[in-house]
Amino acid sequence: HVSRAGSSSMPLWTVGVDLSHRADRRLSVLVLTLVSPDGELVGSWKAEQTLDETARPDTLIALLGRCRSLLQRNGSDPSIMVLRDGRMFYGERADLYGEFLGPKISLFEYRKRGNPLILDFDHEDRLPGGPIAAAVPGSETMFVTTAPPRRHVDLPSVSKVTWREEWNSLNLAKEEIAAALAASSAAPGLGLHARQLPAAIYWADGIAGASQNDLRFRGVPCHLIKT
Numbered sequence: 001h002v003s004r005a006g007s008s009s010m011p012l013w014t015v016g017v018d019l020s021h022r023a024d025r026r027l028s029v030l031v032l033t034l035v036s037p038d039g040e041l042v043g044s045w046k047a048e049q050t051l052d053e054t055a056r057p058d059t060l061i062a063l064l065g066r067c068r069s070l071l072q073r074n075g076s077d078p079s080i081m082v083l084r085d086g087r088m089f090y091g092e093r094a095d096l097y098g099e100f101l102g103p104k105i106s107l108f109e110y111r112k113r114g115n116p117l118i119l120d121f122d123h124e125d126r127l128p129g130g131p132i133a134a135a136v137p138g139s140e141t142m143f144v145t146t147a148p149p150r151r152h153v154d155l156p157s158v159s160k161v162t163w164r165e166e167w168n169s170l171n172l173a174k175e176e177i178a179a180a181l182a183a184s185s186a187a188p189g190l191g192l193h194a195r196q197l198p199a200a201i202y203w204a205d206g207i208a209g210a211s212q213n214d215l216r217f218r219g220v221p222c223h224l225i226k227t
Helices: 057-073 095-101 174-185 199-209
Strands: 012-022 027-035 041-050 079-085 105-111 132-135 141-145 159-162
Touching: 012 057, 012 174, 012 199, 027 057, 027 199, 041 057, 041 199, 057 095, 079 095, 079 199, 095 105, 132 174, 141 174, 174 199
Parallel strands: 012 079, 079 105
Antiparallel strands: 012 027, 027 041, 105 159, 132 141, 141 159
16 A cells, blocks of 8 residues: 655655653653655654753754665655644754755644634535645645544544745645645554554654553654664
8 A cells, every 4th residue: 555645746755753752751752754755654763852842953963864864775866845743943943954855855844733623615514524725825824634534523633734935945835735745644554544644744753652551653663863
């Protein structure tokens, strides 16, 4: 099973970045994942740092270096969609991604929770039954539902996707961004149920949050990088 992100002329690799916090251990865990254009998880790396709300540059650089090496072994001059789980915090350098992964990248903040519902007034039930994106006019912001709810009694899961014009070096149109996110959310994962998250975010979020009490992602290969 594959789920191709991008178009035939520009297949997209996707990179997921997640910063998770473990207050019980006074640690933050930074995870970076690499997903092929066909939706396959091909690399994942994590590093631990002192509990902090910021992905420290030296930690991020260490993970990006490993990601770049793997990309170079899988082909040259890739087009890359970078998805930052949550918003960029003060002090995080957006330019690091281009420095390490090449100039053909587009960076997006992908915020999963606390977003308004999307209502589709062209349909009687108002709530969309499948993937849909609503762009905010005059801004680099849109709200996206990538898959229908698992149960008919659940509300759709809506994510907020935002970026800056200078982050979008691939010049992806909003329609292309939404299509790539929906295709990536259909990529293979654990279990048989439909997933709401793009593959790179799904893997990064799961690996970062894996614990002794949640074994779902503990068998997924992930390299621990010492920084």
